Amino acid sequence: MNDDKWRFDPEGNPRGYIQPKQLKELWFHTGTVCNLRCSFCLEGSKPGDNRLNPITLEEAKPFIQEALALGTEQFSFTGGEPFVIPEMVAILEYALDYNPCMVLTNATEPLLNRLHQVAPMAKKPFPLSFRVSLDHPDPAKHDLFRGQGNFHLALKTMEQLHRCGFKISIARQVDEGEDMEAVNRAYISFFREAGLPEDTTIVGFPEFHEPGSNPDIPYITESCMTTYKTEETRDEMMCNFSKMVVKKGGRMRVYACTLVDDDEDFDLGGSLSEAMKIRVMLKHHRCYTCFADGASCSEI
Amino acid sequence: MRDAGVAPHAVRHVEVINGELFVLSLERNGLEFVPGDCVALHTDGGKSRPYSIASGNREDALRFVIRKMEGGEVSPWLMDRSPGDTVQISPPFGWFRPAQDIGDAPFVFIATGTGVAPFLSFRSSFEQKAPALFLYGLRRKADAVGAEQLAGWCNLKLAISREKTEGHYHGRVTALLEEMPVRPGTHYYLCGLESMVSETTRWLEEQGVDIFHIHREVFFHG
Ligand SMILES: Cc1cc2nc3c(=O)[nH]c(=O)nc-3n(C[C@H](O)[C@H](O)[C@H](O)COP(=O)(O)OP(=O)(O)OC[C@H]3O[C@@H](n4cnc5c(N)ncnc54)[C@H](O)[C@@H]3O)c2cc1C
Ligand code: SF4
Numbered sequence: 461m462n463d464d465k466w467r468f469d470p471e472g473n474p475r476g477y478i479q480p481k482q483l484k485e486l487w488f489h490t491g492t493v494c495n496l497r498c499s500f501c502l503e504g505s506k507p508g509d510n511r512l513n514p515i516t517l518e519e520a521k522p523f524i525q526e527a528l529a530l531g532t533e534q535f536s537f538t539g540g541e542p543f544v545i546p547e548m549v550a551i552l553e554y555a556l557d558y559n560p561c562m563v564l565t566n567a568t569e570p571l572l573n574r575l576h577q578v579a580p581m582a583k584k585p586f587p588l589s590f591r592v593s594l595d596h597p598d599p600a601k602h603d604l605f606r607g608q609g610n611f612h613l614a615l616k617t618m619e620q621l622h623r624c625g626f627k628i629s630i631a632r633q634v635d636e637g638e639d640m641e642a643v644n645r646a647y648i649s650f651f652r653e654a655g656l657p658e659d660t661t662i663v664g665f666p667e668f669h670e671p672g673s674n675p676d677i678p679y680i681t682e683s684c685m686t687t688y689k690t691e692e693t694r695d696e697m698m699c700n701f702s703k704m705v706v707k708k709g710g711r712m713r714v715y716a717c718t719l720v721d722d723d724e725d726f727d728l729g730g731s732l733s734e735a736m737k738i739r740v741m742l743k744h745h746r747c748y749t750c751f752a753d754g755a756s757c758s759e760i
Numbered sequence: 761m762r763d764a765g766v767a768p769h770a771v772r773h774v775e776v777i778n779g780e781l782f783v784l785s786l787e788r789n790g791l792e793f794v795p796g797d798c799v800a801l802h803t804d805g806g807k808s809r810p811y812s813i814a815s816g817n818r819e820d821a822l823r824f825v826i827r828k829m830e831g832g833e834v835s836p837w838l839m840d841r842s843p844g845d846t847v848q849i850s851p852p853f854g855w856f857r858p859a860q861d862i863g864d865a866p867f868v869f870i871a872t873g874t875g876v877a878p879f880l881s882f883r884s885s886f887e888q889k890a891p892a893l894f895l896y897g898l899r900r901k902a903d904a905v906g907a908e909q910l911a912g913w914c915n916l917k918l919a920i921s922r923e924k925t926e927g928h929y930h931g932r933v934t935a936l937l938e939e940m941p942v943r944p945g946t947h948y949y950l951c952g953l954e955s956m957v958s959e960t961t962r963w964l965e966e967q968g969v970d971i972f973h974i975h976r977e978v979f980f981h982g
Contacts (some may be wrong), residue, residue, distance in 0.1 A: 493853050495855060506800070506808070507800050507810035507853065508798070508799060508800020508808055509850070510765035510766070544853055544854075544855055545853075569855055569856070569978060572976065574855070575972055577861075579972070586841060598783035603981075607978070607982065608954050608982030609954045609955075609958050609978075612958075715843060750978070
């Protein structure tokens with residue numbers, strides 16, 4: 461990491477930072493391979509993509525154990541589409557013996573085809589939950605990017621998961637200037653259709669920009685962190701209480717949070733305890749989205 | 761962004777089946793895969809699309825059954841390849857495993873067009889196992905890839921939608937399915953067009969088939 465660029469913004473001001481406190485949630489990136497090829501994808505994921513490599517159970521195990529020693533309360537999984545990777549079910553089987561787990565999924569064929577393997581996990585010692593991407597409450601808008609029929613397919617999968625006893629939330633995109641409550645209300649009829657509770661959690665995400673992009677955003681300085689944030693709101697930032705493990709170039713690495721795996725400066729090494737000691741400088745364009753919009757992937 | 765992990769495979773040949781339908785054969789170079797797996801095939805310009813492997817896991821060649829999409833970024837480029845050219849391919853991946861984790865339960869294969877690919881791979885990989893029924897939907901009889909190989913192996917029925925042919929059902933594969941008995945405990949493997957896969961799923965569920973017994977792979981949406 462280039463020390464000066466890490467610690468100071470281009471105008472020479474010390475960057476705002478987060479000194480992580482307690483690792484409550486450990487995320488695994490299962491790889492950028494996905495069955496879909498959504499043009500807006502935050503990760504640039506698509507079929508056959510290998511920017512981030514698929515993980516295996518043997519590779520995940522040491523991080524699960526280290527996280528448990530650090531008191532982690534939840535394991536969460538994102539991709540790509542986690543159910544595309546061959547060992548996803550085995551990883552969950554293992555992790556659910558120790559902590560609650562959450563999987564972010566597009567709830568299409570990779571999960572639907574494995575329902576018979578997933579269903580028995582409702583009996584594991586800890587609960588498994590799913591966060592399904594349903595971009596818009598208008599099926600045509602969802603399908604425009606994710607493929608014809610995939611909105612209703614996701615609903616069908618959600619219905620089955622709910623029947624099996626798993627908790628479900630949904631993730632959606634928040635458009636600038638939208639009436640958030642009205643959009644959220646528009647989902648209710650679909651929740652009913654799938655037999656889900658009407659108050660199913662909806663997690664909204666703002667525009668995050670593609671990996672490797674360099675949008676023009678303001679710098680976050682050290683003084684921003686005290687002027688615009690309190691200790692409580694600083695603590696709510698994901699890099700304070702979570703880390704993400706990714707496999708890149710064949711090596712398992714710990715990144716500062718779920719949103720910055722395209723910048724090597726946020727590669728905090730090969731161990732969680734070392735990574736938790738490192739002050740995270742808020743230099744990535746997605747840090748600004750977190751800082752300004754309070755975006756968080758976490759549900760804990 | 762160029763993907764990491766792709767490897768060059770030499771083209772053996774491109775065999776045109778009918779019009780825009782062709783079989784692309786590449787050197788396998790020892791690539792390990794499971795029947796039902798896909799790989800992403802890359803153009804020299806770095807564009808990629810997934811294609812299902814149609815050859816068996818004991819063969820030297822890697823084969824793909826591809827329909828050229830007019831104006832498409834990848835399939836026309838693939839059709840233009842010649843022996844000795846190379847195509848970059850990703851590591852295999854997949855979520856469709858025809859009849860591989862259902863023990864001795866009976867199973868049925870249903871394909872439209874190029875959706876036959878994973879079933880051809882299954883045929884060449886597991887010669888001892890065969891579906892109780894194989895429904896293969898095509899526009900024209902000349903589009904049938906591997907039909908002879910399949911007919912000698914299982915109860916194959918072609919549904920040909922755009923021409924009448926002696927001895928074959930004239931119509932869509934979804935209509936032919938409705939004439940077939942639905943036996944309890946059977947697993948259904950559907951591959952091809954989204955409209956076929958969705959309609960078939962709906963119909964099977966209406967007949968009481970558990971969604972856990974319906975396995976899907978969609979090649980073309982809409
Ligand atoms: C899991 C999986 C497995 C698959 N396996 C196979 C297989 O075995 N065999 C096979 O043939 N296919 C398979 N496919 C489909 C394949 O991946 C490609 O989608 C297909 O070959 C078309 O790709 P293309 O790059 O040629 O066309 P694309 O560039 O993707 O375009 C597709 C069509 O849309 C049109 N189009 C493109 N852009 C626009 C636009 N902006 N506006 C309007 N129209 C537009 C093009 O003219 C073209 O007709 C599979 C797909 C999946 C998801
Ligand atoms: S489903 Fe998700 S991970 Fe896959 S391409 Fe779409 S946005 Fe990206």
